[in-house]
Amino acid sequence: MGFIDRLRSRTGRRDREDRSERSRTDGQSEEPQTDGQRGELRTDGGSDVRTRGGLSRLKHSDAVQAVPFWLPPALLMGWFVYGAVGWNLLISLTDWSGLSQPDYTNLTLEMYTQMPNDPSFVAAFRNTVVLLVAFTVVSLVIGLVLAILVDQNIRFENTLRTIYLLPMALSFVVTAIFWSWMYNPSTGTINVVLSTIGLDFLTMDWIGDPRTRLAAIIFALTWQFSGYAMVVYLAGLRAIPDSHYEAAKVDGAGSLRMYWRVIVPQLSASTTSAAVVLMVFALKAFDFIFIMFGDNPGRSADILAVMMFRVAFSRTQWAYGAAVATILFLMALSVVAPYLYLQYKRGDL
Amino acid sequence: MATADGTGRSVGDRIAEHRAELDTQRVVLYAVLVGLVGFYLSPLWAGLTTAFKSQAGFINTSPLEPPTPAWFTVEPWELAFATLQGGLVNSVMFVVPATILSALFGSFAAYGLTKLSWRGQVGILVIFLAGVFLPYQSVLVPLRQFWSIVDLAGLLAFAPVLANRADLLELTITHTAYGIPICTILFRSYYKTLGDEMIEAAKIDGANAFGIYKRIVLPLSLPMFAVTLIYQFTQVWNDLLFALVLVTSRSNYVVTQSLNELQGSMAQEYNIQMAGAFIAALPTIIIYIVFGRQFAKGITGAS
Numbered sequence: 268m269g270f271i272d273r274l275r276s277r278t279g280r281r282d283r284e285d286r287s288e289r290s291r292t293d294g295q296s297e298e299p300q301t302d303g304q305r306g307e308l309r310t311d312g313g314s315d316v317r318t319r320g321g322l323s324r325l326k327h328s329d330a331v332q333a334v335p336f337w338l339p340p341a342l343l344m345g346w347f348v349y350g351a352v353g354w355n356l357l358i359s360l361t362d363w364s365g366l367s368q369p370d371y372t373n374l375t376l377e378m379y380t381q382m383p384n385d386p387s388f389v390a391a392f393r394n395t396v397v398l399l400v401a402f403t404v405v406s407l408v409i410g411l412v413l414a415i416l417v418d419q420n421i422r423f424e425n426t427l428r429t430i431y432l433l434p435m436a437l438s439f440v441v442t443a444i445f446w447s448w449m450y451n452p453s454t455g456t457i458n459v460v461l462s463t464i465g466l467d468f469l470t471m472d473w474i475g476d477p478r479t480r481l482a483a484i485i486f487a488l489t490w491q492f493s494g495y496a497m498v499v500y501l502a503g504l505r506a507i508p509d510s511h512y513e514a515a516k517v518d519g520a521g522s523l524r525m526y527w528r529v530i531v532p533q534l535s536a537s538t539t540s541a542a543v544v545l546m547v548f549a550l551k552a553f554d555f556i557f558i559m560f561g562d563n564p565g566r567s568a569d570i571l572a573v574m575m576f577r578v579a580f581s582r583t584q585w586a587y588g589a590a591v592a593t594i595l596f597l598m599a600l601s602v603v604a605p606y607l608y609l610q611y612k613r614g615d616l
Numbered sequence: 617m618a619t620a621d622g623t624g625r626s627v628g629d630r631i632a633e634h635r636a637e638l639d640t641q642r643v644v645l646y647a648v649l650v651g652l653v654g655f656y657l658s659p660l661w662a663g664l665t666t667a668f669k670s671q672a673g674f675i676n677t678s679p680l681e682p683p684t685p686a687w688f689t690v691e692p693w694e695l696a697f698a699t700l701q702g703g704l705v706n707s708v709m710f711v712v713p714a715t716i717l718s719a720l721f722g723s724f725a726a727y728g729l730t731k732l733s734w735r736g737q738v739g740i741l742v743i744f745l746a747g748v749f750l751p752y753q754s755v756l757v758p759l760r761q762f763w764s765i766v767d768l769a770g771l772l773a774f775a776p777v778l779a780n781r782a783d784l785l786e787l788t789i790t791h792t793a794y795g796i797p798i799c800t801i802l803f804r805s806y807y808k809t810l811g812d813e814m815i816e817a818a819k820i821d822g823a824n825a826f827g828i829y830k831r832i833v834l835p836l837s838l839p840m841f842a843v844t845l846i847y848q849f850t851q852v853w854n855d856l857l858f859a860l861v862l863v864t865s866r867s868n869y870v871v872t873q874s875l876n877e878l879q880g881s882m883a884q885e886y887n888i889q890m891a892g893a894f895i896a897a898l899p900t901i902i903i904y905i906v907f908g909r910q911f912a913k914g915i916t917g918a919s
Contacts, residue, residue: 332825336728438854596754
């Protein structure tokens with residue numbers, strides 16, 4: 268570690284001095300010594316040329332030397348991610364089902380053409396979109412409110428942040444069990460609280476009743492992930508230049524409007540990145556629904572992720588399951604691709 | 617700004633008024649924050665009280681009330697632990713290697729990428745980054761097909777100890793592979809902030825890429841390893857989907873599967889369910905409370 272520390276402290280100093288001593292070479296790296304000695308070594312034209320010539324040669328060997336580092340992980344990941352996505356697409360074009368092996372010789376789009384006529388698919392697709400949009404919007408709004416509240420120079424900020432983010436550290440399996448209990452019609456917390464505060468007429472079988480089932484799921488998922496939106500927004504708020512922030516803060520009277528006009532527009536980058544991640548979470552919400560309802564939550568709360576699992580792994584209609592999975596993949600892609608392109612354009616990659 | 621609102625009151629007045637307003641604002645603010653704490657903790661609190669109540673206890677009392685001595689019992693915890701202990705051991709056995717491997721691979725890949733030119737880097741980077749957002753459903757059928765073709769249990773038949781654990785080995789490899797994208801992204805964002813100077817210096821010393829990684833990059837990466845390991849551990853520990861698809865023999869059930877089974881078989885015994893949920897969540901809760909900062913860094917690095 269000693270070697271590192273010396274290098275690090277030297278680098279730190281150099282960063283600071285960088286502007287004034289840009290032309291200093293790396294020649295002294297063997298002997299990390301005093302500043303005086305370094306001073307003697309700088310602006311040595313000869314060594315500058317040597318470095319430049321060396322660098323271009325090094326760059327070539329660099330690219331070669333880098334291959335053993337990135338290629339094995341890229342291959343492993345590439346096979347499991349992209350290989351599998353392609354294979355899935357291929358399977359979706361067959362009519363594979365049951366215990367047989369897939370037959371890749373006769374590929375058709377049959378699995379896809381039957382989708383619009385499958386009411387179960389239509390319902391699952393609609394619910395997925397509803398879940399995606401409602402969950403993302405509500406989580407973003409709550410996350411933003413949380414972030415603004417936590418950002419008011421409050422005491423115990425760390426503790427509060429830790430609490431608001433805690434649900435995110437839990438497994439869907441765990442949170443689904445907690446929320447099944449919360450929603451219990453007779454002794455669940457939700458109904459107990461509602462009747463305690465005199466809202467008896469609102470008590471109902473939240474996850475039993477098909478009319479409220481999807482909303483109840485979205486509410487619980489929002490509980491679990493709004494802390495994430497808070498963390499992203501908080502980072503965004505803290506990155507806003509002090510001058511803007513102070514101006515908005517000083518104007519105490521209209522602070523709400525100032526937030527709306529000055530602060531929120533500056534958080535668009537945070538909003539985009541949080542929204543993308545939340546949408547992908549929503550597409551992955553399988554575990555939660557599976558624990559609560561098993562592989563068939565009924566038309567009112569079925570989503571594509573659950574339907575895919577049911578069709579493929581419970582009914583062994585592999586090809587149809589793969590086709591549903593492809594639709595899910597395309598949905599994720601349509602969310603993520605524009606985002607990645609935007610990041611690339613912005614140079615944030 | 618002061619003149620803009622056109623009032624002629626003294627500054628002192630306005631400040632005093634402002635402060636009074638601020639004080640009430642502060643009170644409301646803290647009240648809202650505490651209320652939110654109540655909301656975010658209520659499912660856990662209700663679960664915790666229920667886990668310590670007997671069946672009659674949780675039926676007859678509000679889940680928000682702590683158990684009274686008459687209803688108090690630790691039996692649910694004993695029963696839940698007895699059901700989950702096999703799953704806990706299995707989970708530890710595959711989560712730890714999967715976490716370490718994907719972090720290491722992520723670090724390798726990120727380091728390799730920093731050495732490429734920007735043009736070469738960006739394409740490979742996008743490939744990794746897109747992998748972060750993959751909905752796992754879209755690979756499940758091929759994944760199952762792949763592992764049934766590979767037949768790890770058959771390949772390991774010479775060592776029955778390993779062959780019996782083939783499911784867990786499959787899970788380890790699978791989770792490692794799907795963990796690589798996010799780990800790479802996390803490490804890369806960190807390596808980008810490390811100055812080139814030290815690496816250039818070591819290069820001129822004659823160190824090759826491996827030497828530089830071992831002597832400079834790896835030791836400097838330790839804080840990022842903490843972030844990545846914590847993030848990845850939580851993700852893999854909490855996952856159910858891959859286990860459902862890949863783990864077939866009951867003796868290899870991981871903890872989320874055992875918990876799922878416990879929930880199904882004890883549908884009305886909420887106290888045992890809650891105790892089980894806490895037992896299964898305990899490792900991630902502890903890690904979260906101890907390493908909250910690293911956890912937050914990990915999840916925001918994903919965006």
